[in-house]
Amino acid sequence: MTDNNLVLEIKDFSFTYASADAPSLKKINLPIEENKITAMIGPSGCGKSTLLRAMNRIHDLYPGNKYEGEINLYREAQEKENILHLKKENDFIKLRQEVGMIFQKPTPFPMSIFDNVAYGLKLAGLKNKTELKDRVEKALKDAAIWKETKDRLNQSALGMSGGQQQRLCIARAVALKPRVLLFDEPTSALDPISTGAIEELISEIKSEVSMVIVTHNMQQASRLSDYTAFMYLGDMVEYDKTENIFLNPKEKLTEEYITGRFG
Amino acid sequence: MSGKLFRNFSFLSATLSFFILVGIFAVLFTYAQDAMHEFGFDFLFNETWEADEDDEGGIFGGFIPIIGTLLSTLIAMLIATPLAMGISIFLTEIASETIAKPVSIAIELLAAIPSIIYGMWGLFYFAPIVHDIFGGNGVGLLTAGIVLAIMIIPFMAAITRDSMNTTPQVLKESAYAMGATKFEVIKDVVMPYAKGGIIGSIILALGRALGETMAVAFLIGSVMSLPGKITDPTTSIPVLLANNFAEAQDLEMSSMYFLALILFVVSFFIISIAKFYFLGKPVKVKK
Ligand SMILES: Nc1ncnc2c1ncn2[C@@H]1O[C@H](COP(=O)(O)OP(=O)(O)OP(=O)(O)O)[C@@H](O)[C@H]1O
Ligand SMILES: [Mg+2]
Numbered sequence: 398m399t400d401n402n403l404v405l406e407i408k409d410f411s412f413t414y415a416s417a418d419a420p421s422l423k424k425i426n427l428p429i430e431e432n433k434i435t436a437m438i439g440p441s442g443c444g445k446s447t448l449l450r451a452m453n454r455i456h457d458l459y460p461g462n463k464y465e466g467e468i469n470l471y472r473e474a475q476e477k478e479n480i481l482h483l484k485k486e487n488d489f490i491k492l493r494q495e496v497g498m499i500f501q502k503p504t505p506f507p508m509s510i511f512d513n514v515a516y517g518l519k520l521a522g523l524k525n526k527t528e529l530k531d532r533v534e535k536a537l538k539d540a541a542i543w544k545e546t547k548d549r550l551n552q553s554a555l556g557m558s559g560g561q562q563q564r565l566c567i568a569r570a571v572a573l574k575p576r577v578l579l580f581d582e583p584t585s586a587l588d589p590i591s592t593g594a595i596e597e598l599i600s601e602i603k604s605e606v607s608m609v610i611v612t613h614n615m616q617q618a619s620r621l622s623d624y625t626a627f628m629y630l631g632d633m634v635e636y637d638k639t640e641n642i643f644l645n646p647k648e649k650l651t652e653e654y655i656t657g658r659f660g
Numbered sequence: 661m662s663g664k665l666f667r668n669f670s671f672l673s674a675t676l677s678f679f680i681l682v683g684i685f686a687v688l689f690t691y692a693q694d695a696m697h698e699f700g701f702d703f704l705f706n707e708t709w710e711a712d713e714d715d716e717g718g719i720f721g722g723f724i725p726i727i728g729t730l731l732s733t734l735i736a737m738l739i740a741t742p743l744a745m746g747i748s749i750f751l752t753e754i755a756s757e758t759i760a761k762p763v764s765i766a767i768e769l770l771a772a773i774p775s776i777i778y779g780m781w782g783l784f785y786f787a788p789i790v791h792d793i794f795g796g797n798g799v800g801l802l803t804a805g806i807v808l809a810i811m812i813i814p815f816m817a818a819i820t821r822d823s824m825n826t827t828p829q830v831l832k833e834s835a836y837a838m839g840a841t842k843f844e845v846i847k848d849v850v851m852p853y854a855k856g857g858i859i860g861s862i863i864l865a866l867g868r869a870l871g872e873t874m875a876v877a878f879l880i881g882s883v884m885s886l887p888g889k890i891t892d893p894t895t896s897i898p899v900l901l902a903n904n905f906a907e908a909q910d911l912e913m914s915s916m917y918f919l920a921l922i923l924f925v926v927s928f929f930i931i932s933i934a935k936f937y938f939l940g941k942p943v944k945v946k947k
Contacts, residue, residue, distance in 0.1 A: 455837055460756070490839040498837040500830050507852040516848070517838040566834070573838065 404577055404607045405429035405452060405496075406477070408467040412447055415461025421447045423631045424466070429577065431471075434599065434608045436622035436639065438615070440654065443628045445611040449579050452609065453496040454480060454489055470495065470576075494521055497570035501582045503562030505554035510546050513554045513565055517573045532572055539605075540568030541598050560591025564598060571602060578602075580610040584617065596621055615655060619643050627651045688921040694914035695720065703918060709884050709900075711912050720915035722922065724884055728801070728894040729923070731887065732880060733869040735805025736812060741862055743809070744816035751817070752824040753846055764821070771814035779878030782807035787879065796891025797881075804880040804896075808872060812865040819864065823857020824850050860938035867930045871923060873898035897923045 406429070412422040422444045429435050429452075437445045450456050451468060469477040470492070480492055494517070506513050514533045523529055533550075537543040542564045546557075554565055563583060570578055580599070584592040599608060599621060612618050618625055618639065625642040627635045627650075635642060635651045646652045653659055695703065699720065706721020747767070751760045786807055787798035794802060827850045835845045851858070881893020882903055895903075897919050908916055 453837060455833055458833065458836055486841060490841065493837055494839040498834070500834055502830060504828075504831050504834040506831070506835065506849055508848070516835075520839050520844060569838065 402431045403428050403469075403471050404431040405609075406467070406469040406471070407448070407452075408469070410448070410451065410464065410466035410468060412444075412451060412456075412464040413462065414447075415459065415463075421631050422451075425628075425633045427626055427633055427636055429607060429609055430624065431607050432603060432605075433623040434603060434610060434621050435624045435626065436618035437609065437611045437626045437628060438613070438618050438654070439628035439634075440659065441613075442630075444631045445628055446581050448628070449498075449581055449609060449611055452480075452577070452579055453493050453498055454483060455493075455498065457489065490520075494573050495575055496577045496579065497573060497575040498579045499563070499566055499570060499581070499583050502586050503559055503566055505557070505562045505565055507555060508553070509551050510554045510557070510565065511550040514569050514572050517569060521573065536568040536572035537565075539571050539602060540564050541594065541601070542568060558591070560587050560594060563587060563591065563595060567595070567598060567602075571606065575606055578606050578608045580608065580612075582611055582613060585613060592617075615643075615657075627654060629654070685921075685924065688917050688924055691914055691917035692921045694911055695918040698911060699915070699918075703915070704922075707886060709915075711908075716909075717911050720912055722897070722915070722919050724886055725895050725897045725900045725919060726922070727886060728880060729870060729896040729898075731801055731894075732804045732808060732876060732896055733866065735802065735890070736808035736869045737862070737866060739806060739809035740813045740816055740865060744813050744820055744861070744865075745858070747813070747817040748821035748824055749846055749850075751821050753842065753850065764818075767814045767817055771818060774874075775811060775872060776874040776878075778807055778811050779875035782810075782875060783878045790891070794891050796889075797893070799879050799881040800891045800893040801880065801887050802890045804876045807875055807879055808869050811872065811875060812869055815868065816861045816865045819861035820854065820858050823854040823861070826857075827853040856938045860934045863930055863934035863938065867927045867934070870930070871898055871927050873902050877902055 407425055407427040410422060410425045411420050413420040425444075425448060427435075427448075437448065439445055447456075451464065456462050456464075464481065466481070467479045468481050470480050471477045483489060483492060506516060508516070511533055514536050515529050518529060518532055523532070534543065534547075537546055542561060545561060546565070554562065557565060563586075567578075567583075583599075584595050587595065596617065599610070602608075610618075610622065622639045624636065625639045626633060627642060627646075627648075629650055635646060635648045637647070641647075642651060643655055646655065699706065703720070703722050704726065705723050706719070707723045708719045708721050709724065710720070711718035747763075751764055751767075755763065782803060783799070787803050790796070790800075790803045790806065791798035796802070831853070832845050832849055835849045840848065876896050877899045880896055880899055882895050882899055883893045884895060884900075885893075887894040901916050901920060904912070904916060
């Protein structure tokens with residue numbers, strides 16, 4: 398593995414919540430490869446969400462958390478930036494435009510479908526009406542919900558089904574052309590058909606964006622991802638190509654987890 | 661058995677409150693009949709309020725107290741609405757918990773202070789300040805409006821804060837995750853989400869300001885004249901009713917019932933709209 402195709406690189410990252418005495422993450426190391434899907438698995442409470450939420454500094458909405466280590470974001474010319482050093486609101490905004498996030502429950506904003514997708518673009522300063530329209534259309538097409546939405550762009554996004562809302566949220570994030578998308582159990586609130594649609598969508602946008610996906614669904618991790626990281630009690634137990642993790646894990650703990658003996 | 665008893669009891673209480681409402685309306689309506697027949701629709705626009713020498717009849721028009729009520733309420737709303745919004749945004753989105761908690765409690769306590777105390781405080785403390793800054797003789801529309809505003813701010817802020825607090829955390833997070841600033845999250849997510857509660861609180865506060873008697877009685881000046889400027893004294897419907905009720909007879913009494921009826925109907929509609937249309941309807945979000 399060379400550093401050439403990394404988009405994010407987590408080095409010796411430890412994290413302690415403001416209200417907690419013990420760290421929730423202990424010296425985590427994890428590379429995130431460009432245009433690949435990295436799955437994070439592990440039993441509840443092992444720190445998957447905590448790690449994911451460090452990658453766009455969304456933790457920083459709440460004061461008092463303590464962390465150390467490095468999370469490097471690689472930009473075009475191989476230059477890297479430790480995002481843990483960011484302090485200014487403007488830098489956070491820029492980071493979050495580059496590193497998008499999709500949550501467990503769909504989170505449409507209380508506005509129209511069009512405005513939901515245009516929202517991030519408008520925040521980023523895009524004002525030109527035709528360009529906005531084009532970008533929104535492209536994002537909805539990329540997220541494979543253009544057909545369902547093109548006749549109701551001006552209706553409230555709250556009237557869509559859960560699965561459609563989640564795809565809208567992905568479209569909304571994709572519209573910003575992020576370098577990385579973080580998914581925290583994006584399908585665990587959805588029915589199997591919507592889940593299938595989301596999975597298909599995720600593998601389709603892989604050519605454009607690198608993705609990290611937290612999931613409790615082993616099949617999902619093995620179907621979708623190129624790399625898998627297994628975490629346990631705040632430790633990164635094992636990280637490898639997905640087929641190795643599922644077929645030939647090095648650690649006993651990993652094997653026990655994926656064969657369903659605990660967790 | 662006891663369940664049935666309880667059901668009957670709550671049914672009785674519920675119907676009782678309905679009958680009280682209808683009863684009040686019926687009484688106001690009946691006693692207002694004389695004035696309605698005598699003055700009709702013109703009552704609303706007539707500035708005169710004068711009993712004859714013999715106290716039997718006279719000419720009574722509701723224009724001045726109606727205008728006084730509307731203007732003092734308008735001033736109060738113009739001052740209170742932005743301040744209450746600011747306070748609730750501060751409490752829900754900006755202040756840390758250690759600050760938000762005590763301020764919230766203080767606001768709830770302020771909302772519980774009897775209005776006569778606001779009236780006394782306003783008269784002795786606030787009226788001189790208004791006099792120094794804006795001129796006039798201290799009591800008048802502006803003083804009444806400002807103190808009314810101070811009275812309704814805690815009430816508005818508390819309801820607005822509660823409805824802003826219902827905005828799901830994850831919804832705000834997803835706006836931040838798209839690169840929104842705090843201001844943009846408040847404007848685009850929190851405010852639209854809390855819209856029903858915000859409008860509801862404004863309308864309820866409006867209803868309260870319209871009907872407020874004691875504080876306004878101390879501060880508006882209680883004179884039967886149209887205010888020429890904002891610091892002039894005038895009167896309002898509840899104040900006129902409270903001041904004249906003891907001596908009034910016959911037609912004047914009936915005219916006061918007419919005024920009371922107008923206030924009752926207006927407040928009733930305002931509060932029903934707030935309660936049933938805005939506050940009863942939570943934002944629809946699919947699970
Ligand atoms: N806001 C918080 N304050 C304090 N401790 C927290 C907070 N959020 C999470 N934790 C703790 O941090 C640890 C990791 O939590 P995290 O949410 O990252 O787990 P997870 O792997 O995402 O679990 P799940 O699969 O249930 O989502 C847990 O022990 C949890 O109790
Ligand atoms: Mg989680």
